Amino acid sequence: MKRHCVVGWVLACAVVTSGCEERADRVAIQDAGGVVRIPDAPESGRVSCPMGTRPVGDAPPSGSQQYCVLETDGGRPIRHGAIRMWDDKGRKVMEGTYERGKLVGSVTFWSPDGNKAAEGPMNANGEKHGLWTEWQADSSSQKTATLEGKYENDLKEGDWTTTTGDVRVIGPFKKGKAEGLFSTYDAVLNLKSGETLMSAGEIVWTMAWDPVSGATVKKCYFKKGTQDRCETFLDPDRGNPSSGECDGVFRAEKAAMDRCTSGCPRGGAFGDCADRCAGKRSKIYSICHRTLMKQAGVEE
Numbered sequence: 001m002k003r004h005c006v007v008g009w010v011l012a013c014a015v016v017t018s019g020c021e022e023r024a025d026r027v028a029i030q031d032a033g034g035v036v037r038i039p040d041a042p043e044s045g046r047v048s049c050p051m052g053t054r055p056v057g058d059a060p061p062s063g064s065q066q067y068c069v070l071e072t073d074g075g076r077p078i079r080h081g082a083i084r085m086w087d088d089k090g091r092k093v094m095e096g097t098y099e100r101g102k103l104v105g106s107v108t109f110w111s112p113d114g115n116k117a118a119e120g121p122m123n124a125n126g127e128k129h130g131l132w133t134e135w136q137a138d139s140s141s142q143k144t145a146t147l148e149g150k151y152e153n154d155l156k157e158g159d160w161t162t163t164t165g166d167v168r169v170i171g172p173f174k175k176g177k178a179e180g181l182f183s184t185y186d187a188v189l190n191l192k193s194g195e196t197l198m199s200a201g202e203i204v205w206t207m208a209w210d211p212v213s214g215a216t217v218k219k220c221y222f223k224k225g226t227q228d229r230c231e232t233f234l235d236p237d238r239g240n241p242s243s244g245e246c247d248g249v250f251r252a253e254k255a256a257m258d259r260c261t262s263g264c265p266r267g268g269a270f271g272d273c274a275d276r277c278a279g280k281r282s283k284i285y286s287i288c289h290r291t292l293m294k295q296a297g298v299e300e
Contacts, residue, residue: 047082060090067098087112102126111135115144120151127154138164149173167193177201184208246288253285 049055049068057066068081079098087093091114096107103126111117120132128151136145141164149160155176162169171182178198185192197204203222220230232249257277264273 047084049081053081059084060086064088070100096122099124111137123153125153127151129153141165141167171196171198246292249285249288256280 046055046059047066047068053068053070055066056069057063059066064087065083065085067079067083069077070080071077078101080100081098083094083096083098083103084092085094089112091112092110094107094109096103097105099105102124103122104124106119106121108119109117116135118132118134120128121130123129130151132147132149132151134147136147138145143165145162145164147160147162149156150158156173157175159170159172166186168185169182170185171178172180174180178201180198182196182198183192184194184196192209194206194208196206202225205219205221207217207219209217218230218232221228232252260277260280261270261274264270264277
């Protein structure tokens, strides 16, 4: 019969076979579900073990892990209940719960700097399964990236969101690998600033809008994870390019023109070759050129 009560340490010693003398000043609490638990002792940091189990191990500096053990009918002890683990420097690395030898329920992992590294549920096979949150250091921005999404049997699945400062990236995973279109947003203004197409965990191409007006787009293609080539063009849905964008376009086009004409023959044929090079200029160059002429009051 279910009941809610607080019993003395005599009952606690009857159901927990070790550590009675050490914790005789505390009481066991039986909740409405009939589970008897011994609250953590602040002075010792022991784990709270369920009814019928015994605590094993010590916290640093004496040990590196604490967990609960259930004696089976065959006499073989299996882990059952809370577990805490520390590294060789005494830093907590994991906290979770075992159920008859398998790590289940919510588990928390810590990084060496003392911050949480990951948190979420496990399935009966000891695999990440369900909604997880992970924290990773971003070396480029010196900020911490927060990743949120779902695992299925230890593999990322479905849309994951990564937030680093004011930047948020949302994209899909399939069987543990990035697969599909990942969109980058300004997390404050909620404006899209870029896209990346992924296939089987590898980048196919990236596309980034100019942060000033968003009118020009730089798209770069990749081969086997290495950037192959890039192109710049105008996004017609985002208006006209700014003068700053056009300055960058002019510099890029001049460099491209110099490279092209360096291969032209000298003499009378040079002019025709240079014209062909000029004909390769991008559409955005023509738009910037017209915009500049209009601003200067020059009719073409």
